Amino acid sequence: MVIEPDETNKAVSSAAPESDEMQPARSLERPRDRAPAFGLSLKLLILTLLFVMLSEILIFVPSISKFRHDWLTRKLELTEVAARIYTKSPSHLMNQELAEDLLKRLKINTLALRTDTQRRMLAMMEAPGEIERDDDIEAMNPFQKISAAFDTLIWGEGRYIRIVGQTADDQGMIELVFKETDLRRDMVAYSINILLLSLVISIMTASLVYLSLRALLVRPILHLLDNMATFSSDPEDGGAVIRPSERRDEIGMTERRLAEMETILAQNLQRQRRLAELGMAVSKINHDLRNIIASAQLFSDRLALLEDPTVQRVVPKLMSALDRAVDYSRSVMSYGKAQEAPPDKRLLKLHQLGQEVHDFLGLPESARIEFLNQVPQDFEIYADPGQLFRVLFNLCRNAADVMQLGAEMSVISRIELRAREENGKVVIEISDTGPGVPAAARKNLFRPFQGSARKGGTGLGLAISAEIIKAHGGSIRLLDRAPGAHFEIRLPKN
Known part of the structure; x- marks a missing residue:
């Protein structure tokens, strides 16, 4: 696969921030609220x-x-x-x-x-x-x-x-x-x-209640509001986090919960600022890396024309490595883009979509991987065809990549796609006969850069798939079933 320079520039421009989207969070100066006259x-x-x-x-x-x-x-x-x-x-x-x-x-x-x-x-x-x-x-x-x-x-x-x-x-x-x-x-x-006498008692009682409630309730609330205004002006400042009092009543509980929330928010904002800065750096590095990979692919294509046996033996491995590098770069750039568009749901035939996934997988005959589309011919589903294709393709491609790495002559390599209706839901299963998902990857399976089930993977495919299924109002999970990996997708019927 050869990446043209103009495609690279388009990918980088779409992933790189055009405004301040990836800039560090800026503090917003807000005027502090004044106590109302009729407070x-x-x-x-x-x-x-x-x-x-x-x-x-x-x-x-x-x-x-x-x-x-x-x-x-x-x-x-x-x-x-x-x-x-x-x-x-x-x-x-x-x-x-x-x-x-x-x-x-x-x-x-x-x-x-x-x-x-x-x-x-x-x-x-x-x-x-x-x-x-x-x-x-x-x-x-x-x-x-x-x-x-x-x-x-x-x-x-x-x-x-x-x-x-x-x-x-x-x-x-x-x-x-x-x-x-x-x-x-x-x-x-x-x-x-x-x-x-009633007026005297009312005034005395009201004054005592007023002073007591102001000391016990109103002043602490004003203190909370003042802290919120201070914290919102610079939410990344850990010193602006409220210091809870020793009170054991509801006000004290509120102060402690607010302190926990502000601490977590400040840490998250600091982490997001670092990630934004890192994202800008990665987008620049990725731009240059894709150009280098494109040049290397051009040279590998020329080497493939040589009839030297050694070259013919090395070039496929070199091209495979370059293809993985391209996929990695494309995944990073794709994940750095804006959030997925809302699904454009339409009624479609799932069996035909499964055949398109099989065609795009392009499984070589030497890999000896069998793709079984067990979805009934007339099975219909209400979903976004493009987004659902990406989900099925990601899961099937991951299964194919894992089985290709450890393929042996006697090992049966198979990917199966099934679907059924259950309790008003559409259930889609993607199964393979590979080694399964490692225990270390199960905990963060659908988290980007953490849930890859194969060596050298980014985990972005599963993370993007989970986001798409969630946008459809469904769920995706890994079934605890052996052998192989078994993913289950549940979507609303309509």
Whole structure:
């Protein structure tokens, strides 16, 4: 195979970087993020205030109803004392003036005593207006008490109310009528005190929560953001990696994971920069090497025309060595090109593609290598024909090269290509009867420059094949089967 100089230049120009693709990674100066005006700290402060106020409201509702109940209970107790004075004192001691003075001090309009058989009016200062509310405080459930409390707060100004309660000796019921104005005024004062106290508690609680969360959460997050900005400006600088604190909580875990990630990223970027520099050097060396190989091939072709037996015996080996050098150079240049194009999938006959692979292998008769295409004639597959051809050709050529190196008269050398459908997948098997894949090569089989199964190989063919199959949404693996090497490719059916 002769490489023309213009082909070499094209290969080099396609593999060599035309811009900064293979240049070392440059640091990107990014402005550091400033803490927003309405940041996390202020949000936490506002939310804490709202939640504490909500809690105080939930506390206020039952407490205001209890305040009303206790206020009325005390009034009933004082009124019961007055009722006992009326019922126990001699009639000549309890005159109208004293009764009115007692009712005035109790701030009630009428006082009555109920029994099972009668209702006795004990005293009345003045006839009350329309009674708009009538409560038996002993018979009210909690919801009724809450409803009554808010009813008093809203409508109690100047309204007459009648309250009934059991006497201490359970001998009857005390009934009194009075204006709700004083009750409402005391309830409003109590509500204002509760509101002021709630505000003080909310502000103190929110401030403590704010300071605590800022120290425990916000500042560490700002420190993480500052480190990210510093590291992103020069990700290859190992000194920019964050130094984790000794915290054992989630923030400490985040710092340690970030430190690990930044360390790995810095190492990878340094390694990629070295590889980029090495790639540029290799592309230049490869360009010159291919020109030298092309010249050597020209000379070997001329030597092949000589009839000298020694020359005829040496030239095939020389040409084979030059061909391997050309393949190595082409593989390196091919791998250095841009990423493979997305597969252009089409419906194709796999048996016919296998025959094309056989034809391109060009197996010499002296090699005694048999190629068996066991794929059914009508077997169809949905794939990129060019890319799938490259995969099958790489695998079959590797098998042929390995078997040619150790070929003996009595050894059967065979390459088999099979295909089947299994669980909605297309399974393709490429098998050979060679010595198999060495154990040392199995670990890095599909990694470039590391997974070669034959002496002098680059391992790029398997690496490129794995990338193509992955782009098709499939997988490739080496089966643990003897003798020989057995590769299995699984592809989606559609």
